[in-house]
Each structure stands twice: as C-alpha cells, then as structure tokens.
Amino acid sequence: MDKGGTMPLSWHRESKPHKFCPGCGHGLVLKVLGELIDEMDLRERLLFGCDIGCSLLAWNFFNVDSVQTHHGRTTPVMVGLKRGKPDMVALAYMGDGAAYAIGSQHLVNAAYRNENIFILVVNNTVYAMTGGQMSPTTLAGQKTETSPYGRDTELAGQPTRGAEMMAAIAAEGAYVARGSVARMIQLKKFMKKALENQLAGRGLSFLEALSTCPTNWRTNARETWRFLEEDMAAYYPLGELSGPGKEVRGS
Amino acid sequence: MSSKESRFRLLKHEGVKGTFIICPGLCKGCGLCLERCPHDVIDWSEELGIYGTPRAAPARMDDCIACGICQLVCPDSAILIQKKQKKKA
Ligand SMILES: Cc1ncc(C[n+]2csc(CCOP(=O)(O)OP(=O)(O)O)c2C)c(N)n1
Ligand code: SF4
Numbered sequence: 001m002d003k004g005g006t007m008p009l010s011w012h013r014e015s016k017p018h019k020f021c022p023g024c025g026h027g028l029v030l031k032v033l034g035e036l037i038d039e040m041d042l043r044e045r046l047l048f049g050c051d052i053g054c055s056l057l058a059w060n061f062f063n064v065d066s067v068q069t070h071h072g073r074t075t076p077v078m079v080g081l082k083r084g085k086p087d088m089v090a091l092a093y094m095g096d097g098a099a100y101a102i103g104s105q106h107l108v109n110a111a112y113r114n115e116n117i118f119i120l121v122v123n124n125t126v127y128a129m130t131g132g133q134m135s136p137t138t139l140a141g142q143k144t145e146t147s148p149y150g151r152d153t154e155l156a157g158q159p160t161r162g163a164e165m166m167a168a169i170a171a172e173g174a175y176v177a178r179g180s181v182a183r184m185i186q187l188k189k190f191m192k193k194a195l196e197n198q199l200a201g202r203g204l205s206f207l208e209a210l211s212t213c214p215t216n217w218r219t220n221a222r223e224t225w226r227f228l229e230e231d232m233a234a235y236y237p238l239g240e241l242s243g244p245g246k247e248v249r250g251s
Numbered sequence: 252m253s254s255k256e257s258r259f260r261l262l263k264h265e266g267v268k269g270t271f272i273i274c275p276g277l278c279k280g281c282g283l284c285l286e287r288c289p290h291d292v293i294d295w296s297e298e299l300g301i302y303g304t305p306r307a308a309p310a311r312m313d314d315c316i317a318c319g320i321c322q323l324v325c326p327d328s329a330i331l332i333q334k335k336q337k338k339k340a
C-alpha cells in the first residue's frame with residue numbers, strides 16, 4: 001500500500017489535498033473513479049473532461065489526459081474527442097446544473113445518437129460553485145440562495161429526474177443508472193458497468209451520483225448524511241434504469 | 252523524503268483487529284467518518300489540521316473492528332484500514 005499512500009495511484013499527488021471543500025461528495029465520486037482507473041488499467045486510455053462548476057476543480061485531479069471546457073458543453077467536447085480517437089475512453093464529468101439546465105440539449109441529443117461516451121453527473125441539488133443557487137434538481141421546499149422560502153414548485157416546477165429522462169430516450173445498448181455517495185460499493189459497481197459499456201462499444205453510458213455540498217447546504221456532517229440519504233433518496237431512487245443485466249429497482 | 256512527499260506522512264494506530272492509518276496532510280476535518288463509524292472509534296484531534304480545524308483521530312482503537320467504512324466515506328482519501336490477517340488454527 002505504501003506506494004500510493006492512502007490515495008489511488010491515478011490521483012495526481014501534486015494537486016492533493018484537492019480543492020473541494022471538506023465533506024464534498026465530488027471527492028467521493030472521484031475516489032471511486034480513481035480506483036477504477038487503477039483497477040481497469042485506464043491510465044493511458046481515459047480522456048477526462050470536466051465542466052464549469054465545482055467539477056472544474058478536478059482539471060488536474062488525475063494522472064490522465066484532462067480537458068476543462070465551457071458550462072454544459074463537456075458532452076459535445078467529449079463526443080468530438082471520442083469520434084476522433086475511438087480507442088480512448090471518453091468521460092464527461094459535470095454537475096446537475098450543467099447537465100440538466102444549460103447542457104440539457106447536448107444530453108438529449110447524445111442520447112438520441114447513442115454516442116459512445118460516459119456522462120457522469122454529480123447531483124448536489126444546487127449551483128454550488130456560484131454560491132448555492134436553486135438548480136433543476138433542488139428539492140421541493142429546499143431553501144437555497146434563490147429560493148429562500150424553499151423551492152416553490154408552482155413557480156419553479158418539479159425537480160428534474162435526469163436519469164429517468166435519459167432512460168426514457170436512451171437507445172438499445174445504452175446504460176443508465178443512479179447511485180449515491182452514501183452507497184459507495186454500489187456506486188463503484190454502477191461506474192464500472194458504465195465504463196465497460198463504452199469499452200464494449202454499446203453506446204451511451206449515463207450515471208447520476210447523488211452527492212453532498214455541506215458548504216452550500218450549510219449542514220454539519222450528521223445533517224449532510226441525513227439530507228442525502230433521506231430527503232434526496234426519497235425523490236431520486238437509486239438503481240439501474242437501462243442496460244444489460246441491470247439491477248431491478250428495489251432489489 | 253521531499254517536502255512534497257512529507258505532506259503525505261502517515262500516522263499508524265494499532266488496534267486489535269487492524270491498523271488505522273491516517274494522513275494528517277489530507278484530512279480537512281469534514282467529520283463524515285465520525286458519523287459513519289459503527290463503533291464510535293473516531294474523535295476530533297487536539298492539534299489543528301491542514302484547514303485550521305480539528306481533524307479525525309481514532310480515539311478508541313480497542314473498539315475498532317477494521318470494517319473500513321471510514322476509509323470508504325473519506326472524500327479526501329486520508330484513511331487506510333489494514334485488516335489483520337486471521338491466524339490459521
Ligand atoms: C455559460 C455560463 N453560464 C453561467 C455560468 C456561471 N456558472 C458557473 S458554475 C455554475 C453552476 C454550476 O452548477 P453545477 O453544474 O450543478 O455544478 P456544481 O458547482 O454544483 O458542482 C454557473 C451557472 C458560466 N460559467 N458560464
Ligand atoms: S461548494 Fe459544494 S460542491 Fe463545491 S467544492 Fe464546496 S462542497 Fe463541493
């Protein structure tokens with residue numbers, strides 16, 4: 001173990017400790033990814049694309065080729081890279097705001113075209129980097145900077161269930177799932193399947209990870225876990241929604 | 252050891268079931284592991300960590316079952332649990 005210390009070998013040591021806040025779920029999602037890069041021997045093959053938002057804090061996170069692009073545009077950038085270099089494994093890493101607000105057109109069209117890339121969305125229910133404004137996935141009644149009395153669904157609509165939307169339009173061969181940083185072993189299993197789906201050339205892989213943002217939620221550790229496991233999981237059920245050998249929900 | 256690497260110096264705490272290894276240079280003191288430990292092994296350190304707050308420190312190693320949950324939930328990858336091999340009968 002001493003070779004990598006406590007960190008996965010694919011983590012770029014010079015950039016650690018990483019720039020995410022204490023208790024931020026981005027670090028947990030990227031730890032799972034780092035372990036899979038090591039275990040699946042993807043160091044020379046992965047193209048890591050990150051968005052604007054807190055995901056950009058990962059621009060120098062890994063010892064792999066990385067690109068940081070415009071808000072919501074990571075999907076088309078990684079589609080282009082994958083088409084140009086089909087032997088590489090393309091990953092578009094972004095937040096809920098990037099995926100379901102400004103970048104939703106790209107998500108929909110990548111799904112219809114069944115692009116052979118992996119889209120990994122970190123859902124923390126807020127626009128975190130800009131200070132915690134309401135995002136498409138902010139829960140009904142949830143207080144944010146721009147919904148100080150709680151999200152009013154009459155005005156702001158129902159929170160976006162992105163994985164369900166992707167499953168509804170995904171082509172044959174696509175993989176769609178939702179995991180959570182509260183269930184790290186399951187999250188790793190889903191992420192591995194998403195990467196394998198691309199390696200097998202089956203088309204789009206989509207994984208939403210329910211995540212934490214203690215800074216903008218203004219929560220201590222106990223309340224952070226509670227919000228994630230009770231409030232978020234109640235509206236965003238975990239499981240595989242499409243793909244080969246999927247785990248049926250509730251099992 | 253280079254100054255960069257001394258950032259990642261490891262502290263080892265021996266327990267009955269395993270060794271709790273923590274990298275003080277990585278722990279930001281979020282407290283997620285404190286909440287998750289099923290045997291309440293982890294507490295806050297006396298000295299301040301890299302973010303100027305107390306960090307996670309195993310205070311009751313006798314109770315540690317080396318389940319590895321704290322390692323699993325650490326967003327900064329600051330913890331490593333080494334389970335002791337069971338002696339063959
Ligand atoms: C085209 C454009 N519009 C708006 C912004 C401002 N902006 C920066 S980050 C961000 C929100 C990020 O939220 P999310 O995608 O959920 O990621 P998080 O920070 O929560 O991880 C916004 C709106 C921008 N940088 N570029
Ligand atoms: S603001 Fe939230 S999402 Fe961004 S790094 Fe901090 S905890 Fe993570």
Ligand SMILES: [Mg+2]
Pocket residue numbers: 095096097122123124125126127128135
């Ligand atoms: Mg967000």
